[in-house]
């Protein structure tokens with residue numbers, strides 16, 4: 516269905532995800548409900564293993580901000596990928612299930628002293644240095660301990676991807692990393708090389724998210740290799756690693772083309788081969804950090820249709836029992852999604868509707884003007900490709916309770932995150 520591996524319509528006319536009937540899932544767990552296809556997540560992890568780790572001797576970190584909870588950590592651990600974390604909360608979640616700490620890379624543009632301390636104490640694999648404030652804090656922490664840690668330095672290469680402004684990160688004007696244009700990256704490199712607290716492993720750049728082109732990674736590698744050449748010339752050092760970040764795109768709606776991992780990993784690795792050998796430099800280990808690509812298409816959200824309001828000649832609103840609290844992306848980035856009716860066969864009778872959430876915001880619209888089967892109150896609606904940046908960006912606005920997350924796997928389902936209760940909502944209130 517739409518080329519999704521996870522989804523099909525079964526004999527009853529119901530949507531099925533990884534062999535689980537969505538109507539039965541709703542009867543069992545209620546709505547709104549996030550459902551993730553475990554087999555699809557694992558298939559994607561294995562594709563990354565085969566097409567990047569094994570093929571190019573590379574390293575892949577799952578960017579945990581896309582979708583994280585204890586069970587996801589266990590899956591990533593069992594598939595042998597590393598983890599990119601950006602906060603002590605993400606790190607703690609991984610720690611709680613014995614995720615191998617040496618496979619964790621700690622990012623972030625404003626890590627606190629407590630976070631750095633935790634990262635050092637737990638001996639995470641790499642810290643990605645983002646600014647001078649952090650370098651100084653880490654040095655003072657490490658000096659006391661007589662410890663040296665492995666670091667990468669994040670640089671902003673000064674190139675712009677074709678994606679929403681809010682999810683571009685490679686341009687000059689960004690809060691992330693050291694600028695290559697104004698000399699701050701070079702000062703940071705100098706400081707790190709001369710410090711006896713750090714083992715400088717390589718440079719990191721992340722260009723943005725939902726990037727459909729792969730040429731942008733060629734540009735990034737070409738810019739970064741210049742620095743590797745300069746570092747060798749100036750300091751006589753050849754760095755072991757290069758980290759090109761994540762950003763690989765997925766299918767949300769019919770404007771999007773589906774990308775496989777090789778579309779990105781081949782061009783990245785081949786460019787690294789060519790550029791580094793071109794300068795007579797040793798080939799560094801290539802790190803990639805996909806988040807969305809691993810989980811995005813493996814997830815759907817199920818809703819129950821409630822109120823339906825038609826403004827004659829203008830618009831028909833079909834309201835669902837969730838909205839911007841479980842999927843902020845349409846309101847935040849004008850993101851497009853695809854919806855399907857999950858509890859009845861496709862019929863001839865179609866209509867153009869706008870799917871609205873139940874929050875007190877006019878902007879709480881999940882999909883504007885989409886064509887669907889005629890819907891009635893009580894029908895089940897599925898929004899597709901919600902596996903990334905939905906659960907992790909959910910909120911309690913309007914005191915909505917965060918939905919449960921169910922893992923579907925070849926006809927079996929299990930709850931991996933419980934639905935919040937009313938008691939959860941007030942438990943920290945004094």
Ligand SMILES: Cc1ncc(COP(=O)(O)O)c(C=O)c1O
Nearest residue numbers: 578721724761762804805806807
């Ligand atoms: C440093 C870093 N790495 C990886 C990612 C993962 O991005 P994506 O989910 O687009 O692959 C992000 C988020 O954009 C990021 O900031």
Ligand SMILES: N[C@@H](CCCC[NH3+])C(=O)O
Nearest residue numbers: 580682724725844903904
């Ligand atoms: N949260 C964003 C992507 C940002 C990724 C993290 N740097 C999204 O939903 O598309």
